[in-house]
Amino acid sequence: MxxxxxxxxxxxxxxxxxxxxxxxxxxxxxxxxxxxxxxxxxxxxxxxxxxxxxxxxxxxxxxxxxxxxxxxxxxxxxxxxxxxxxxxxxxxxxxxxxxxxxxxxxxxxxxxxxxxxxxxxxxxxxxxxxxxxxxxxxxxxxxxxxxxxxxxxxxxxxxxxxxxxxxxxxxxxxxxxxxxxxxxxxxxxxxxxxxxxxxxxxxxxxxxxxVVMEPPIGSGPYRIGPVRFGKDITYVRDPAYWGRDLNVRRGTGHFDRILVKIYRDNTARLEAFKAGEFDLMRVFSAGDWARRMSGKRFATGELVKGSFRHRLPTGFQSYVLNSRRPALQDARVRQALGLALDYEWMNRRFFYGSYNRVKGLFGNTECAAEGLPDAAQLALMEPLRAQIPAAAFGAAFEPPRTDRPEDGPHGLRHNLRRAQALLAEAGWRPDASGWLRNAQGQPLALEYLDSSEAGARVVGAWQRNLEKIGVRLSLRAVDFALYQQRLDRFDFDITSLAYAGAALPGQEMAELFGSAAARAEGSGNYPGAASAAIDELIARMVGARGHADYLAACRALERVITHSHYLLPQWYSPVHNMAYNAWRLHPPAVTPAYFQAETWAIWTWWARSAEAAASPRGAP
CATH class of the missing domain: 3.40.190.10 (Periplasmic binding protein-like II)
Structure with missing residues (x-):
């Protein structure tokens, strides 16, 4: 995927x-x-x-x-x-x-x-x-x-x-x-x-x-080299690469070999990096970055931490709610689950205050919806009113907050009470033991699917809040291959995905939220959004004849999707945190604005000389 x-x-x-x-x-x-x-x-x-x-x-x-x-x-x-x-x-x-x-x-x-x-x-x-x-x-x-x-x-x-x-x-x-x-x-x-x-x-x-194990016949700068299944794969630079002198390729692809190692879990990766088994690692865990990126090699300057600032859109990393599941088809249920998510507490407790909250699909771009919809947005939305959540016609979506835990207007208790009211409206009532059940006596029991156990601690905080309002959330960590299979078949209740942002989105929104994609196994429409209104707004966005028309369509689209609560917004960082071996690798002097972390290193960094790599004096 x-x-x-x-x-x-x-x-x-x-x-x-x-x-x-x-x-x-x-x-x-x-x-x-x-x-x-x-x-x-x-x-x-x-x-x-x-x-x-x-x-x-x-x-x-x-x-x-x-x-x-x-x-x-x-x-x-x-x-x-x-x-x-x-x-x-x-x-x-x-x-x-x-x-x-x-x-x-x-x-x-x-x-x-x-x-x-x-x-x-x-x-x-x-x-x-x-x-x-x-x-x-x-x-x-x-x-x-x-x-x-x-x-x-x-x-x-x-x-x-x-x-x-x-x-x-x-x-x-x-x-x-x-x-x-x-x-x-x-x-x-x-x-x-x-x-x-x-x-x-x-x-x-x-x-x-x-066509499964036949080596691809492509035209890129690298080919498949030595492979140790289950352990690593090496790509080797093609010295006869046809495009090596093109201006768009000059200054890229410096490494003769790119070895990609395979580790079963995050702890193994982290310890292997600190032991010197590989040279570069992007770090997503704030706890790892703040507390566990340390040791002898960091003390000598061989390993360093680099926070590389970018200007990418925020993206919309989110908890994805699969609306194909009967219990998640009602938007009120999905909204209630979001109200139990205490991001401010998580950011203080787990993330060392290093993240910002995702608010919508198009944060840090001119497509982000703000305030009330203007006349151009309303002109697009009004004919579709019957298929659009009423809240989308009001203020732009803001994730629930818990800035004042002492039961103030944004406190967790207030949010949980709102969640209970929404669930009651949707037909979920507590049984004698306090667990919610519908009219058929079925419990509101959901499963969070992940490919590792690394997120269990963070999800556990959300899990405990859901228990307070009678919702059971169990955690299931599976091997990545099985995880991918289940995603492709849409066989999950809730998962977490990091969606990359786009400054001005286009047809890819149909792959992520279009009705046709919702019915196509293996598509990117994991939440199962199937709305004629969303389809129409995507079509208006892609077919816009002018900039103003385009902005009206993408802002209206963000309002409809966010107020439908298919996604529970998580967090983002304005920097790429990467630790690397400064005795072996040399980053370029200029950091571009719109880059993805590892691929930037793969294409534009280079290896230090053997003499520099063998001596601390070669370090910067």
């Missing part, structure tokens, strides 16, 4: 700009939805890279996305688990975004892109030097094959959802491919530009979902 989230995030990131500008009527080296690209034709390299950094050495890391082993090399199919980072390292795309612009894309496989004046197509001309790992040229037929395969019946359904408004792809000649759109779109040229491209020879003759 990480592959889909990354692809959706890439599409969203590439659509951050310009709903007002006229599309390009000529072939250009890149594409922006409004304004001008930061980098002109023929630019040397992105500003945030060090083009003179040495090549060589090894990056040893552990994936923050995988806590289990892998059982396939195909990251695009539904069943099984692919190795971390494989999709990013092995597959090039037509366009690639920069990390210091809020939404732009430059030619990678494609040397230029032309968007039709009517916005009904985008044409890409492939670079003649582009090659797959087997030496074959990357041709228009391969791009069409990749599109047809990923939107077909054997790939994850998220791709079909993201490409729902793409009518098809045509190979106009050997190196020219045109994507046709069902309706005028400012977003789709960048959505198709982020499509991973692979060779027609990969798994030839097999249905795509049966």
């Amino acid at each position: 990480y592959r889909i989230r990354r692809f959706a995030r890439a599409c969203a990131g590439l659509t951050l700009i310009a709903l007002l500008a006229a599309p390009a009527a000529f072939a250009a080296h890149g594409y922006a939805l409004w304004g001008e690209l930061k980098y002109p034709p023929g630019f040397a390299h992105f500003d945030y890279v060090n083009a003179d950094a040495p090549k060589g050495g090894e990056l040893r890391l552990v994936s923050s996305f995988r806590v289990s082993t892998f059982d396939k090399y195909n990251p695009f199919t539904l069943k099984g688990t692919a190795p971390a980072y494989l999709d990013d390292l092995l597959f090039d795309t037509l366009l690639i975004g920069s990390l210091d612009e809020a939404g732009s894309a430059y030619g990678l496989l494609a040397e230029d892109v032309e968007v039709a004046p009517d916005r009904l197509s985008a044409t890409f001309r492939l670079r003649p030097q582009a090659r797959f790992h087997n030496g074959d040229p990357v041709l228009a037929a391969d791009v069409k094959h990749s599109f047809d395969t990923l939107t077909g019946p054997h790939a994850r359904p998220a791709y079909a959802t993201l490409m729902a408004d793409v009518a098809g792809a045509d190979a106009l000649d050997e190196r020219t491919v045109r994507f046709r759109f069902k309706k005028p779109s400012r977003e789709l040229p960048l959505t198709v530009g982020a499509l991973p491209v692979f060779s027609r020879q990969w798994g030839q003759g097999k249905p795509f979902n049966e």
Whole structure:
């Protein structure tokens, strides 16, 4: 699922700009939805890279996305688990975004892109030097094959959802491919530009979902190297990589080898890092960061902690409530569960005050809803009033607070009393022992599903508050592979997911909250949102003709989803906390604004010399 989230995030990131500008009527080296690209034709390299950094050495890391082993090399199919980072390292795309612009894309496989004046197509001309790992040229037929395969019946359904408004792809000649759109779109040229491209020879003759352990035939800078199943996988840099001298690749991909280790739980990862078994670790636990990132190697300066500030949208990390479950179909029940969540206490007790509260889907962007809906938002919402929660027509959603625990207007006791009233309205009454039951005598008993036991302590505080109002919440930690299977089948009551944000969201919202995705196994619509009003607002957002229309639609969409209580907002950090071996790794001097932690290190950091790595004098 990480592959889909990354692809959706890439599409969203590439659509951050310009709903007002006229599309390009000529072939250009890149594409922006409004304004001008930061980098002109023929630019040397992105500003945030060090083009003179040495090549060589090894990056040893552990994936923050995988806590289990892998059982396939195909990251695009539904069943099984692919190795971390494989999709990013092995597959090039037509366009690639920069990390210091809020939404732009430059030619990678494609040397230029032309968007039709009517916005009904985008044409890409492939670079003649582009090659797959087997030496074959990357041709228009391969791009069409990749599109047809990923939107077909054997790939994850998220791709079909993201490409729902793409009518098809045509190979106009050997190196020219045109994507046709069902309706005028400012977003789709960048959505198709982020499509991973692979060779027609990969798994030839097999249905795509049966292509499992065949090494991918991509065109990216790395290939699969040594593998020890259950322990680690190594990616090796291709010294003959076709794009190594391109400006969009210059100053990236410095490591000869990238070793990704596998650990079964967070404690094992943390202790292995402190013992020097790998070089870089992103830290999500505030307790680990504040108290447990210490020891001999930290004292000598070999290991250091770095907090790297970013300007990414907040995202909407949340407890996800699966509204497909009978007990969670009523929005009043979902709202009541949120009222029992005491974030302020958690932040003080567990997080050392280091996090900020998530408030909506689009925090830290101009899509965030504020105050009362304006006339433009109401114009979109009024025709849908019967399908929209009444609260969405009032003030923008604010998560419950417990700033004053002494039973004040925002205290926990006050919130729990509100929760009890909502549950009573929804037909849940306490039995003789105090547990809530419905008219059929069924208890309000829910299960929290996780892939590790690390979150049990935090969820335990919420669990105790729910017990006070008669709700039973049990905790279930399972292996990651089983966890992913259950998510794909929507076989859970409650789980926790970190949704990446987008400054100006687009079609990926249909994958996360659209009715069609709610019915498609393996989609990203985990809460099971199936609302004609949400579908309409997503369509209005994607099809907006102007910036003002777009903002009205995305702000109205945020109001409807947040007031539907499918998600219980958690927390976010404005920094990426990463601990790393300063004797072995060198980060670049410039930190870009819009970066994801580990992938930034993978692509732009480099290895220190052997002499520096062998001596403390080599440390900064």
